[in-house]
Amino acid sequence: MPELVFFSGTMDCGKSTLALQIEHNRSARGLVGMIFTRDDRAGEGKLSSRLGLVTDAVEVEDGQDLYAYLVDHLSQGRRADYVIADEAQFLAPEQIDQLARVVDDLGLDVFAFGITTDFRSKLFPGSQRLVELADRIEVLQVEALCWCGARATHNARTIGGEMVVEGAQVVVGDVNQSADEVGYEVLCRRHHRRRMTAAAARAAALSPDVLPVPSS
Ligand SMILES: Nc1ncnc2c1ncn2[C@@H]1O[C@H](COP(=O)(O)OP(=O)(O)O)[C@@H](O)[C@H]1O
Ligand SMILES: Cc1cn([C@H]2C[C@H](O)[C@@H](COP(=O)(O)O)O2)c(=O)[nH]c1=O
Numbered sequence: 492m493p494e495l496v497f498f499s500g501t502m503d504c505g506k507s508t509l510a511l512q513i514e515h516n517r518s519a520r521g522l523v524g525m526i527f528t529r530d531d532r533a534g535e536g537k538l539s540s541r542l543g544l545v546t547d548a549v550e551v552e553d554g555q556d557l558y559a560y561l562v563d564h565l566s567q568g569r570r571a572d573y574v575i576a577d578e579a580q581f582l583a584p585e586q587i588d589q590l591a592r593v594v595d596d597l598g599l600d601v602f603a604f605g606i607t608t609d610f611r612s613k614l615f616p617g618s619q620r621l622v623e624l625a626d627r628i629e630v631l632q633v634e635a636l637c638w639c640g641a642r643a644t645h646n647a648r649t650i651g652g653e654m655v656v657e658g659a660q661v662v663v664g665d666v667n668q669s670a671d672e673v674g675y676e677v678l679c680r681r682h683h684r685r686r687m688t689a690a691a692a693r694a695a696a697l698s699p700d701v702l703p704v705p706s707s
Contacts, residue, residue, distance in 0.1 A: 643677035
């Protein structure tokens, strides 16, 4: 049975790498994939991994009907045996419905990859729809780590090195950016709640200890 699978995790946990591996293994067996992406850091029409691999992809536009795109593609006599959608958090909920229809009506597997929540730990609309519709949700096995060593479950946004909790939901960016840029850092929930990034933890460790003062 064809499936809609949502591979989800924090930033930098290997989602795009896995997408490229699925693509490689299937194309090595003569299958042809339709690869969608949106706003990859490597630029328009690219699916890239931090491990250095990159492949061409169809850049999804606002309002584009992904089901109609595939029907049109197939009716021109071109092949698509399965679908990969990277950066799926940036897709509109209607586009996730169209991907579900690709599974049900065209009989193709759809592998979607994306982060579930934004820098405020709120669901992206596209990810919410994936959680609602996916046949399976897979959490990646290579866990990204918080600076404290715990599994990273949340994405923090930093501006000038400081964690922020207000701003536009979508700002394309990367982890390990220099302090004067908009950047991201993955954290465990405890440190996301306390807004304690690695830099904030270092600064706190360097400040002199405050001794408790007796109240009387
Ligand atoms: N120099 C490196 N050596 C080994 N692994 C690396 C290196 N750089 C990045 N990685 C791996 O790549 C992962 C990020 O992969 P990527 O597919 O770009 O993530 P995502 O799409 O989830 O943001 C990192 O978590 C790490 O496991
Ligand atoms: C948390 C968060 C992230 N983004 C952007 C930043 C990156 O461009 C992508 C995630 O890519 P990755 O391959 O998973 O690292 O999403 C955003 O726009 N808003 C956010 O809140």
